Amino acid sequence: MNVSAPAGAGSTPARPTPGSPAELATALRATGYLADDGLATAAFLSMQMNRPLFCEGEPGTGKTAxxxxxxxxxxAPLIRLQCHDGIDAAQALYDWDFPRQLLHLRALEAAAGVDGATLDADAVEASLYDERFLLSRPILRAxxxxxxxLLxxxxxxxxxxxxxxxxEVLTEHAVTIPEVGEIRAxxxxxVVLTSNRTREVHDALKRRCLYLWLEHPNIDREIEILHSRLPGVPERLAAEVARAVQKLRQTDLIKPPGVAETLDWAHALQLVGARHLDxxxxxxxxxxxxxxxxxADRVHKQLDTLLAS
Known part of the structure; x- marks a missing residue:
């Protein structure tokens, strides 16, 4: 049996897909995401070729964003699957709503007891694995x-x-549920896959994807991102925050700041009324x-050096 979402259910009208990498870059910019030519081209080809986009890079380089x-x-809706150690197919694909199945079974037994009827075991089992008891996890929802x-x-x-x-899922865009049948998109x-490169992902998975390595932005682009996401940030403050973050990334830190931290820092400085970074x-x-x-202790000791032009 081939099962798919009925028209109008679980679907939304899509705005037109950008017709070129340049159009996609412009559309992304309208959301506040500044994409260079390489990133826009990789994302455009991923959509045109129906191939997942595999994004690697340090934390905070904009992969999830x-x-x-x-x-x-x-x-379109963003459906996110957060991976973790020990994640399995049931957490990513589907599960059955056992409490509701149990309530359904008790209701059937109660009804049969009232009527004095005998339950048909096959019919009962079939009713327990009806789609209404199916819990769609992120991949099945996508x-x-x-x-x-799908992130x-x-x-x-x-x-x-x-x-x-x-x-198999990313190649076929379909899964088979024994009690229901095949569900095909x-x-x-x-599909966007991200990796912080804590381990190497196997070549077999990478071969099915288009690959993109994301770097931290240079200072000019980081200033541009600040102005895009925080329109009211003063020019001097944006430049000084971006310059300081660039220096922090070159320092031996446990967790170098990403773009999200740059934005948070500039926003925090705005909220306390700072016009520049002192x-x-x-x-x-x-x-x-x-x-x-x-x-924080290491940086506190070298703030004057950090803020020096």
């Missing part, structure tokens, strides 16, 4: 929702068995950009 921006650009953007976040945290499971979801305002707001005590 890219999926969010693509969903907004396409006016296959049944057209269009959609498989931090695939490097999952194990080899889960990678092998993904190979009417329109394949746009040692006092920087010291009071370091918690927005540094997330470890050791990093």
């Amino acid at each position: 890219l999926a969010q921006a693509l969903a907004e650009t396409l006016d 296959l049944r929702t057209s269009p959609s953007v 498989i976040d931090e695939i490097d945290r999952a194990d080899d068995e889960f990678e092998a499971f993904l190979l 009417q329109v394949p979801p746009v 040692p006092e305002s920087a010291a009071h707001t370091l918690g927005a950009v540094l997330k470890y005590r050791e990093d």
Whole structure:
């Protein structure tokens, strides 16, 4: 049996897909995501070729934000699967609602007791595995929702068995549930996989994807991102925050700041009324950009050097 979402159920009208990498870059910019030519081209080809986009890079380089921006650009829901150690197919694909199945079974037994009827075991079993008791997890939801953007976040945290499971799903855009049948996407979801490279992902999975390595932005682009996401940030403050973050990334820190921390720091400085970045305002707001005590202690000792032009 081939099962798909009925027209109008689990689907939303999509805005037109950008017709070129340049059009996609413009559409992404409208969401606040600034894509360079390489990134826009990779994302455009991923959508045109129905191939997953495999994004690797340091934490905070905008991998997850890219999926969010693509969903907004396409006016499609973002369906996120957060990977972790020990994740399995049931957590990613589907499960059965056992409490509701049990209530249903008790209701059948109660009704039979009242009527004095004998339950048909096969009919009861079939009714227990009706779609109304099916719990769709992220991958199944993405296959049944057209269009959609499926974000498989931090695939490097999952194990080899889960990678092998993904190979079939990402290639066929379909899954088979024994009690229900095959469920195939009417329109394949746009798939973005991210990895912080805590381990190497197998070549078999990478071969089925288009690959993109994301770097931290240079200072000019980081300033542009600040102005795009925080329109009211003063020019001097944006430049000084971006310059300081660039220096922090070159420091031996446990957790170098990503773009999200840059935005948080600038926003925090705005909220305390800072017009520029000085040692006092920087010291009071370091918690927005540094997330470890050791990093904060190290930076506190060299704030004057950090803020020097």
